[in-house]
Amino acid sequence: MTEDFEMRKLSQAILIGIPGALLIAQFRTIQWANPPLKGDLVAPPQIKTRLRQACYDCHSNETQWPWYSYIAPISWLVERDVEGGRRQLNFSEWGSYYPTTRKRKLQWVERTLHGETMPPWHYRILHPGASLTPQDLAELEKWMESEIAEQPQKSSENNMEN
Numbered sequence: 001m002t003e004d005f006e007m008r009k010l011s012q013a014i015l016i017g018i019p020g021a022l023l024i025a026q027f028r029t030i031q032w033a034n035p036p037l038k039g040d041l042v043a044p045p046q047i048k049t050r051l052r053q054a055c056y057d058c059h060s061n062e063t064q065w066p067w068y069s070y071i072a073p074i075s076w077l078v079e080r081d082v083e084g085g086r087r088q089l090n091f092s093e094w095g096s097y098y099p100t101t102r103k104r105k106l107q108w109v110e111r112t113l114h115g116e117t118m119p120p121w122h123y124r125i126l127h128p129g130a131s132l133t134p135q136d137l138a139e140l141e142k143w144m145e146s147e148i149a150e151q152p153q154k155s156s157e158n159n160m161e162n
């Protein structure tokens, strides 16, 4: 008898508790509004297209927020990706980086492309078009090498930092 009662109370708590928690979670709003562009990366169209498809959702101020990014708790995960991504590398603010910073970030990008760690696997599952083919990788690499070579050398002090 009492066990039955306990079970009923427990399942009631779950039935009310989970939707309740999810409902409350929706109240924490997220910055879905994209910040303005501050010197977007300039690159040949085919390079730009690939970066837009594969990287811009997290590494630019032109994030396309999917429908599930409006639903907590998934929205929190998307927000974390976008915030963390923009902080490390923001193609929309490329023009405001120092040449040495740009060079360092390009070298970072090369490393992530070599290691195939970007875009993250969970993003590739949800956005099959974001995966980079070996040909894309080769083209991006070639462009990056030329960009790295073109960045002005500021001073010997800065060079030593790299």
Ligand code: HEC
Pocket: 051, 054, 055, 056, 057, 058, 059, 080, 081, 082, 084, 085, 088, 089, 105, 108, 109, 110, 112, 113, 118, 119, 120, 123
């Ligand atoms: C789903 C979001 C997402 C996408 C899409 C994405 N990134 Fe990232 N990226 C991140 C996050 C989050 C970080 C920060 C990781 C950290 O702080 O540890 C990051 C970090 C980086 C870094 C900094 C170095 C490092 O390894 O942490 C580079 C470089 C980078 N990403 C390149 C790229 C490139 C190039 C693309 C496209 C080919 C891309 N990312 C696509 C989320 C993303």
